[in-house]
Every structure is written in C-alpha cells, then in structure tokens.
Amino acid sequence: MALSHAGPNPLAPSWLHLPDDANALVPGLWSRTTERADGELVVGGVRASELAERFGTPLYVIDEQDARSRAVEVREAFDRAFGEIGTAAKVYYAGKAFLSVEVAKWMDAAGLDIDVCTGGELAVALAAGIDPEKLGFHGNNKSLAEIDRAVSVGLGAIVIDSLQEIDRVAEAAERHGVRQSVRLRVNSGVHAHTHAFLATAHEDQKFGIPLESAADAVAQIRSHPSLAFRGLHCHIGSQIFGADGFAESAARLLSLHKELLAGGEVPELNLGGGFGIAYTAADDPAPIAELARRIAETVAAGCAELDIPTPVVAFEPGRSIIGTAGLTLYTVGTTKDVPVVFQDDGETAVRRYVSVDGGMSDNARPALYEADYSARIAGRVSLAAPELVRVAGKHCESGDIVVNAEYLPGDVRPGDLLAVPATGAYCWPLSSNYNHIGRPPVVAVRDGEARVIVRGETIEDLLARDAGYQAPASAESASKERSNP
Structure with missing residues (x-):
C-alpha cells in the first residue's frame, strides 16, 4: 500500500528514510512470527x-519460538564452521543480555552453555536446573562469596580477570578440595567499531589484563595445584556487525596461545561475543553463519601458520539470540x-x-x-x-x-x-x-x-521495600486491634 506524503523532514537523521508505508514492518527488526x-x-x-x-x-x-530457534541456529552455525576445520566450538549464552529461569531452560534445551557474571545470575541459572559444569563465570570484581559459591557448586569455568583473582579462586578451590578450571581474560588491543562504552578490548578499560602480561599470569595460575588453566579469553566489544575484529583478535591471541603451549596444555580459546543485531533499517549485521565461517577460517589459517593444534573455540552470544526475539x-x-x-x-x-x-x-x-x-x-x-x-x-x-x-x-x-x-x-x-x-x-x-x-x-x-512504610491495616485486623488493646 503506497501512501502519499509531503517530503522528508529536515530534522530527520541522514540514515532515516521517508517510508512509503509507515505501517510496514521493516524486515530484520522484528521477531520471525511478528x-x-x-x-x-x-x-x-x-x-x-x-x-x-x-x-x-x-x-x-x-x-519464545524465535528465541529458541535462534539459539539452535547459532549453535549449529559454530558447530558446522569449526567442525569443517577439524575442531569443536562451545557456545555460551551470555546471560547478561536477558536471563530468567525460563530463558535459561530454553538455552539449555538448545544445547548452549550459559555465561553468568554475578552471584544473582548464577542463582538464576542454578534455579533453572542448569548443570554447573555448563556455566562460565565472568566479572572484573567477583566477591569472595561469589567465588566460593561458584567453586562449591562445581562451576565449569571461572574467567580470571585480575592477578588478585588467581589467588582468590585458588584458595577457594583448595578449601573445597577441587581443581577449578579457569580462563584468563586478556586485552587483545583490537578496537571494535562500536560505542566507546561498548568496546571492551582496548587498553584503557576495566576488563582483563594486557596481552604482554598474560604469560606471567598464566605461569602464576599454573603454580597453583588447585587450578586448571583452560585457555585465554577475550571480548572485543558489543553490537559488532562484521568478522574483521574477531579475526584480528584471534590472530593476536593465537601467537600467545602458541607461547603458552610450551608450558602445558591450552585446550581452548574463548573469543567472546558481541555479535550485533538490527535496531533500525540502516543496520546491516552479517548473518551469524557467515561470521562463524570467517572466524573459523582465520583460526584455521593461524594455527596452520603457527604449526599448532587447533583448540576448541568458545563464543558467548547473547544479543544475537534474544535481542530480536x-x-x-x-x-x-x-x-x-x-x-x-x-x-x-x-x-x-x-x-x-x-x-x-x-x-x-x-x-x-x-x-x-x-x-x-x-x-x-x-x-x-x-x-x-x-x-x-x-x-x-x-x-x-x-x-x-x-x-x-x-x-x-x-x-x-x-x-x-x-x-x-x-x-x-x-x-x-x-x-x-x-x-x-x-x-x-x-x-x-x-x-x-x-x-x-x-x-x-x-x-x-x-x-x-521502604523501611519507613507501614502498610494500612485491613478492616478485619483493625477491628481485632480495637477489640484487643
């Protein structure tokens, strides 16, 4: 249905085009059943x-149908892309995007692990009945109580974000008599093309440790019998439309990955998440299958050039699963x-x-x-x-x-x-x-x-929740109070 209109409003941003039909649903912005x-x-x-x-x-x-189907599609895209290069992919749903007991169950049913970053998110995942081994724990300032809880339930992996956390996690694991798997978050120096507050791998920010300090940190991790080093972790930002940033970050991390292999096993490499979605007609994110394929090709080429085994590669999508749903x-x-x-x-x-x-x-x-x-x-x-x-x-x-x-x-x-x-x-x-x-x-x-x-x-x-508030007494309770002074 073509509609008549005057011209575009000069106050409109350059990317916003005057539509023929202001009722039409722009493809890609709405859930698939809308x-x-x-x-x-x-x-x-x-x-x-x-x-x-x-x-x-x-x-x-x-x-619900859209969220569940996107979760399966994301997992299958990474499984397929990394299977073709002779390794496996591990996909965590990034709970910070949106987490509830129901949604955690949907992600589990779709075959995804779940990433949490607070004790509250951990509690939601556990309340959903998620196997703790399928959980990862992020955060730049995990409390001692959060670390202890994570270790005590048998969490699959804790992402070490600072040097202080190494000793804290090691002490908790020793106290509970377990060997806790950990990853080390590093800053690759790759700047995602996104808002400054969403870019998380540049040097001057709160997450992770510098790439050049990572080898010493891994040596410190390996010095603790109660810790099992699983691999490096990096997250370059959020709302990213292309694969170039992930490819460059992977290339930088693989050089360090090879160096760390000299001191022991490094079974995994976690490249984080941040895959973008369309919010307006001007947004054009690459399909997740294309991103998975391009990143897998970069990892395969990097490992071949460095002559090292291809690790299991982990990812943490959240927005790309639940956002458009x-x-x-x-x-x-x-x-x-x-x-x-x-x-x-x-x-x-x-x-x-x-x-x-x-x-x-x-x-x-x-x-x-x-x-x-x-x-x-x-x-x-x-x-x-x-x-x-x-x-x-x-x-x-x-x-x-x-x-x-x-x-x-x-x-x-x-x-x-x-x-x-x-x-x-x-x-x-x-x-x-x-x-x-x-x-x-x-x-x-x-x-x-x-x-x-x-x-x-x-x-x-x-x-x-207001401690100064007193709820008005019901008529029945007020009558009882008057009759029983």
Whole structure:
C-alpha cells in the first residue's frame, strides 16, 4: 500500500528514510512470527491489543519460538564452521543480555552453555536446573562469596580477570578440595567499531589484563595445584556487525596461545561475543553463519601458520539470540508538535513528540549509548502520511527518549499502542525504578498463548521495600486491634 506524503523532514537523521508505508514492518527488526493481521500487530499468534489488555503496558514481549530457534541456529552455525576445520566450538549464552529461569531452560534445551557474571545470575541459572559444569563465570570484581559459591557448586569455568583473582579462586578451590578450571581474560588491543562504552578490548578499560602480561599470569595460575588453566579469553566489544575484529583478535591471541603451549596444555580459546543485531533499517549485521565461517577460517589459517593444534573455540552470544526475539509495547499518552530552528536564517521544521507510558526505566540504552530504535503503531494501520516523531518516555528527564527519530502515520494519537522492536536484550536487565515506576512484566508468547515469565512490579512492591512504610491495616485486623488493646 503506497501512501502519499509531503517530503522528508529536515530534522530527520541522514540514515532515516521517508517510508512509503509507515505501517510496514521493516524486515530484520522484528521477531520471525511478528506480522500484521487485520491491521493489528500479532506476535507468537497473540494480538497486541490482547497483550495490552491482559498484562498492561509497558510490557516486554518475548517470542519464545524465535528465541529458541535462534539459539539452535547459532549453535549449529559454530558447530558446522569449526567442525569443517577439524575442531569443536562451545557456545555460551551470555546471560547478561536477558536471563530468567525460563530463558535459561530454553538455552539449555538448545544445547548452549550459559555465561553468568554475578552471584544473582548464577542463582538464576542454578534455579533453572542448569548443570554447573555448563556455566562460565565472568566479572572484573567477583566477591569472595561469589567465588566460593561458584567453586562449591562445581562451576565449569571461572574467567580470571585480575592477578588478585588467581589467588582468590585458588584458595577457594583448595578449601573445597577441587581443581577449578579457569580462563584468563586478556586485552587483545583490537578496537571494535562500536560505542566507546561498548568496546571492551582496548587498553584503557576495566576488563582483563594486557596481552604482554598474560604469560606471567598464566605461569602464576599454573603454580597453583588447585587450578586448571583452560585457555585465554577475550571480548572485543558489543553490537559488532562484521568478522574483521574477531579475526584480528584471534590472530593476536593465537601467537600467545602458541607461547603458552610450551608450558602445558591450552585446550581452548574463548573469543567472546558481541555479535550485533538490527535496531533500525540502516543496520546491516552479517548473518551469524557467515561470521562463524570467517572466524573459523582465520583460526584455521593461524594455527596452520603457527604449526599448532587447533583448540576448541568458545563464543558467548547473547544479543544475537534474544535481542530480536523481544519487543516492548507502550501506550501513547500525549502528542506535542515542537517547532525547531534548523537553518541560520531562522527556518523551522516541526518535530512531533509522542510520549508513552514507559521510558528510560524500561529501556536505558538510548540514554546510556545513544542507541537508536524503531517503532510502529501496533493496534491499527493508518492511511495518514508519515510524520517525523520522537518517542519520549514519562520520566522527569529531557534525555528520556525511547526512539530518537522515526516516521509514524501522522494521525498517531493518545491511546494508540506503540511497539518498539529488538528490545529483548539489555532492556529488562538494565531496567530501574526511577521515579518510583515498577519494572514491567516479561511475557513469553508462542502458538497463540501468552504467559508471564517475569512478574512486573506494583506500587505496593516498591513501598514494601521502604523501611519507613507501614502498610494500612485491613478492616478485619483493625477491628481485632480495637477489640484487643
């Protein structure tokens, strides 16, 4: 359906193109079961209006079928690529992207191990019944209690992030009478093409140790009988679209890997995660199968050149599995047209602010990383011409922006349901109670059914944590108090 419109708004960023149809779902941004039926957005066979009516808004929605299938596809892509070069791949689901008991079970069923980075994430994985041997533990400042818990349950691998952690993990392993497998996180010096706060392998940052110090650290690890050195670990960043950074990082790590082989076994090499997804029509991430193939080819070539055995290679995808499987539903509260001067001669254009009932408390990424998102009206279609909008939240912050720039039908109005795609990763985990707003529930949809997998918070939940709050007595209890002074 081609729609008539005026021209593009001069306030729009250069990457945002004026659509012929502001109702159309841009391929690659939405979960695979998301579609329009009779004009309404449907995901997992459940209509947006039904979800909003049953669970309220804001609402995180996870397409269970999509998340499960992507997990299997990622595992199979790496299995196939590294099988072709004569070794194996190990795939950890990065729990920090989004972790709940249900999601942990989905990842386990798909054949993935799980990566955690706090005692809380470890508790969730264990509550899901995940074999501790299938867990990895990250973190630049693991507490002594977290280390002890990880060792005591028989965790598969702990990633050593500093020299102090070597002795701490060794002491815990000795105390529990076990030999704990560990990896050493190093900084390869490769800079991912991403936001500065998302790039994690450059030199001046909190994770890992410098590449040139790694050999001495490994020697220290090997000096402890209670530790088993499994291999090196590196993570070059997040939201990465191509394989070049991974290839360069692998090449640098393999030279050190060869050096370490002189002192003992080095069975694995962990190249981390950070594979990107599309948030807007301008994003073009490489397919995961292509990334796996290119990285495997680099590893094979590097090992052949160095004349060393090809190790098992581990990866830690999270966003690329759960990100596109999720969307967030909001309800529009107000709209406001704001004239904005964009020329030196005073010429103005109009930016329409569309305010919704959520915001930075349920999606902090735009405020943290200047992340861009997309949006569509979810409850209906419209023949109105596209208009440039900025979707704002309800928080008392001018930076409370959900979608910085998008074209929506010009008749977007209060009461409309709005859907923001690709919110399955890092939205619920980063959510907060800013302005005393309860975190929204998370609902899984599949085959026409919807169920809560993480309960939302009410005002009563927030007050219950306030030590100064006294809940009002019920009529029955108040009567008892009056009759029993």
